[in-house]
Amino acid sequence: MATRRTSEEPAFVLHRYDWSESSLILEVFTRHHGRIALVAKGVKKPTSQFRPVLLPLQPLALSWGGDAEVRTLKAAQWQGGHVMPTGDALLSGSYLNELLMRLLARDDPHPGLFDHYTLAVQLLAERSDAQQLVLRAFELLLLRDTGLLPDLSCEGSTLAPLQEGTSYVLGAESGLRVAHGDDVHSLEASQWLLLQTALNDRDPLIASLRACSGCQQSLQPQLRALLHYHSGVRVFRTRQLLLDLQSLVRPKAVPDPVASSGPTSS
The missing domain is CATH 2.40.50.140 (Nucleic acid-binding proteins)
Incomplete structure (x- = not known):
């Protein structure tokens, strides 16, 4: 044979x-x-x-x-096409690689996700001002393509349509639910619907990047919670590397890079 x-x-x-x-x-x-x-x-x-x-x-x-x-x-x-990302973009790209390593099973083809990843890496190398939006957009597409992202157009428990003017939070097991007073991060129904529409677009990475532009600071910790839950880790290695690097530069006050809006967050 x-x-x-x-x-x-x-x-x-x-x-x-x-x-x-x-x-x-x-x-x-x-x-x-x-x-x-x-x-x-x-x-x-x-x-x-x-x-x-x-x-x-x-x-x-x-x-x-x-x-x-x-x-x-x-x-x-x-194959050429773009220069290798460096600096902050290299760390952001390494974060995407870690997500793929943890969430993709071997021998499970995702040709669409591969194309999104190719474009995401190119954008990281060329657009230093858009790194955070690229990361959020790719996180959404990765969760969706692996079947881990709930429908963002309805409540998770009842499947009822989202109510205009109401804020919702995203849970790993519950999907979207109405936000309570103690929920630090939430998005209004219109923002969740915009994200769902972007995911259904013919060019979902670019559409999601634009949809994330007005809500990425509140969206980031919610997506991070889903990624931690489904990958089974509390801290990604690339995030810990960023924390360690920043502690060497500023040992007295280390901001959480994942919670910030700077280009090095993951």
Whole structure:
């Protein structure tokens, strides 16, 4: 029986692990095969042709072979299109990679989400003023495409339409419910409906980015709660890295970067 081979598949490297003195295990996000694991043999050698190519947040065309859970990388080519994000944008991109690692099962294709991720990475590299909106828009699409985002056009428990002028909060298990006096963060019905409409748009990432522009500060902690709940972690590694970096610069007063509106929040 011939060994299965896949050629020139659009992909991004999400994470890399040491496998031996000269090789790496790569977690990659591909358009037609979802998240898969590849072994890149000899890639750590100075003479490896893969060494300068297998970088995160870069559009690649990968070829591999094998039927096991971990396939063998055969070829890798950089596809170009945009420069690699740096600085704050690099940390934001790393946050997106961590979300994909935690919320996507292996071998579960999400071609639409792959396209949204490709555009999100490009926007992070090119638009430093829109990083927070890009993150919020991608979080919404990731939760939706993995079946973890409730319908934002109705109450979760009753499925009743949202009432104009009423504020609602988003719960991981309950969906939308009417906000109470002790709810710090909430959005009005019109804002939730705008977000749902954006998700149904033909270009949902851009539409969601625009819809988030007027509510991202209140939306951010609600989406973060859903992401923590479904990923099973209390703090994402990239967020902790931001906290640690800021504590080195300003040890006496460290703002929560995830709760802020600055470009480095995740």
